[in-house]
Amino acid sequence: MKKLVLPVILALSAALLLCACGGAKGNTPSSASVPETKAAMDTPSIGLDILIEEDESMINTYSLLAVNPQAPWVDADGNAVDASTVAINTAGADALINWMLSDEGLDAAAKYGFDDYGEYLFYIKDDAPKSVAEIPAATDETKVIRMSTTTSVNDSGLLGYLLPIFEEKYGYTVEVTSAGTGKAIANAKMGNADLLLVHAKAQEEEFIAGGFARTIDGQSAERLAFMYNYFVLCGPKDDPAKVKDAADVKAAFAEIANGKHLFVSRGDKSGTHTKELSLWPEELGITEEASSFEAYQDWYISANSGMGVCLTMANEQGAYILSDKATFLTFKANGGILEDAK
Numbered sequence: 296m297k298k299l300v301l302p303v304i305l306a307l308s309a310a311l312l313l314c315a316c317g318g319a320k321g322n323t324p325s326s327a328s329v330p331e332t333k334a335a336m337d338t339p340s341i342g343l344d345i346l347i348e349e350d351e352s353m354i355n356t357y358s359l360l361a362v363n364p365q366a367p368w369v370d371a372d373g374n375a376v377d378a379s380t381v382a383i384n385t386a387g388a389d390a391l392i393n394w395m396l397s398d399e400g401l402d403a404a405a406k407y408g409f410d411d412y413g414e415y416l417f418y419i420k421d422d423a424p425k426s427v428a429e430i431p432a433a434t435d436e437t438k439v440i441r442m443s444t445t446t447s448v449n450d451s452g453l454l455g456y457l458l459p460i461f462e463e464k465y466g467y468t469v470e471v472t473s474a475g476t477g478k479a480i481a482n483a484k485m486g487n488a489d490l491l492l493v494h495a496k497a498q499e500e501e502f503i504a505g506g507f508a509r510t511i512d513g514q515s516a517e518r519l520a521f522m523y524n525y526f527v528l529c530g531p532k533d534d535p536a537k538v539k540d541a542a543d544v545k546a547a548f549a550e551i552a553n554g555k556h557l558f559v560s561r562g563d564k565s566g567t568h569t570k571e572l573s574l575w576p577e578e579l580g581i582t583e584e585a586s587s588f589e590a591y592q593d594w595y596i597s598a599n600s601g602m603g604v605c606l607t608m609a610n611e612q613g614a615y616i617l618s619d620k621a622t623f624l625t626f627k628a629n630g631g632i633l634e635d636a637k
């Protein structure tokens with residue numbers, strides 16, 4: 296009998312192995328579905344929703360500005376910078392601006408996002424300036440174009456979609472520096488950009504008044520406001536402040552403040568931050584200055600960061616936040632991952 300033990304064990308093991316492989320055949324995930332399951336497990340949960348959108352107070356307009364090569368350059372502290380150390384690629388800036396305002400550029404911007412999100416992320420203004428200028432091919436002297444821009448057009452993927460079209464067609468290389476509008480404009484004032492793509496009208500007009508912008512041939516103004524989307528008020532899905540029931544976005548901000556519900560502010564002088572400051576009740580006195588919201592630190596979080604970082608913070612803390620719609624949709628579609636959130 297002892298001689299039969301090993302063969303019996305081997306036979307039983309083989310039978311169990313066959314059952315495990317064959318019997319589970321119809322219920323085992325295919326090799327194609329396994330990565331999807333892992334991806335779903337690795338993707339963080341997005342607990343934020345858009346709660347208010349397309350309020351007339353939340354239109355978000357984007358403008359192009361060419362940098363003046365004869366500008367009174369200043370450093371980060373406002374001190375004069377030696378003009379001989381600054382070189383502005385005016386030909387390259389003109390080429391990119393003229394392409395973005397051409398039928399091809401405007402059409403590409405208008406269509407961006409629809410295939411991925413089922414809705415358009417940016418809209419062309421009815422009175423947008425247009426260009427029919429001939430765009431020259433890049434030369435060794437004009438090839439590199441420096442664009443200083445806001446995080447929203449970068450994080451939303453718009454520039455990653457538009458610029459390769461332009462670069463491949465005309466041979467340029469566009470170097471993008473992305474920050475809040477305030478920092479993007481400061482970068483240009485130091486001579487570190489050939490053009491701006493930003494979204495804060497008052498700061499843009501101040502840039503122009505200071506002599507830092509120029510009018511390109513074929514256009515009638517320095518500030519070329521050409522597209523827009525909407526700011527959106529986002530927050531926890533259960534909406535503890537009940538902002539969805541508010542009469543408008545300003546009433547919604549008042550409810551957030553009254554209930555001391557967590558709110559994440561960009562706090563970085565960006566276009567989004569500037570818009571947010573205009574929506575709080577005046578009696579709160581919230582401004583860019585830290586002292587203005589010192590008494591509200593139990594609910595008002597000033598992050599001094601880009602949109603991606605702030606959305607991540609709001610998502611993790613169950614807070615309300617103002618965002619441009621394009622970046623929020625991109626953030627949600629990518630499972631809460633954006634370049635500047637890394």
